[in-house]
Amino acid sequence: MDLTPIYLTLKLAGITTLLLLVIGLPVAWWLSRGRSFFKIGLEAIITMPLVLPPSVLGFYLLLAFSPQHGIGKWLEETFSVQFVFSFKGLVLASVIYSMPFMIGPIKSALQQLPISLSQASYSLGKSRWQTFIKVLLPNIKPPLLTAIVLTFAHTLGEFGVVLMIGGNIPGVTRVASIAVYDSVEQMDYHTANAYSLILFAITFVLVIAVFIFNKYQLKSPLE
């Protein structure tokens, strides 16, 4: 059995999760502070992938990043970068598609922390950044871990959006979910089952790890 699709899937999920952690933390923090019309609009856009059919998102990304027109043409001509039918395209699509899974839980967790925690830190002369790193972030560890695992697991299971923008190029864009579909199309149920079992096992272990971690967090009395 060719393990490249599994490797590609894990690589895609890892890079997507890392990028979304870097993007998601400041965005979630900013969204958690107060309300404005602009924030509501941005939050709606971030949440859209939860309800939009993945093929619709993939279709528009395909159009937007097609080297024939729009942003895709500009990227190709200016930086010689092509997103369509490339691993970079998969990463881009996954980041957009999994964004609500990272930002949603972190934003909710930050909103549930009492405002007086930040105020207490500010009154000690600490900056917003110091307060975020030393006070807010450590106090949302369980939801943060949940967000990381959900994002990783969700990226493992992506199908429609990655198929639309990446196609089915072996060794480049043929991730495990597409390999399962492709194997079934070719009536190769044995290979489809092998890929499916590996995906099932990985996600099951991840979810179990989150449950164990969160329980441990609740019960640890001292540092």
Added chain:
Amino acid sequence: MISIEIEKKLKAYKGQQVLRVKEQFPAGSITKIYGPSGAGKTTFLKTIAGFTDPEKGRIVVDGATWLNTDQKINLSPQRRMAGFVFQDYALFPNMTVLRHLEYATTDTAWINRLLAIGKLEPFATHKPEYLSGGQQQRLAILRALAIKPKLLLMDEPLSALDPENKSALIAELKVLFEKLGTTVLIVTHNPQELDGLTDRELNIH
């Protein structure tokens, strides 16, 4: 000398109410602030600390202007560095007693002194959820004192303490405030509990 003149709209159940305070507090004085619920006592302290902005006002602390709405001066809470004891304590759940103080100051001798005053040495490695209400309240006071503030704002700081601990802590705090030259404003629902600590009073109604 601390000079405060503020005007701030308060959200009230029965329409809108306006908090108006014009008062001067001599340096080193300890003032108890009392008045009915909803009169704006906590908002008054939060306005001084810079957590909320008044519609109009001026706050000058030892000659430094913290707020002047006419001149559009409004220092951040970080630049004001007023010590603040919150009614809900606002302790950091991820930090032990010792870490709370280390987060506020690097002065180890001062940290040890504060731990002794608050009788919290045996609990230095405990996180807030494993402290009693009184211990949590003492930690909130010690954390605010750790930065040796010029101005200390306390919102119901002694409500969870038993009488014995309360009188012992009041005696210690009085000495400490005098030594640091800190001006202190204390909001209370029970003005009598601060007898022997405060030398002035302000009724907000």
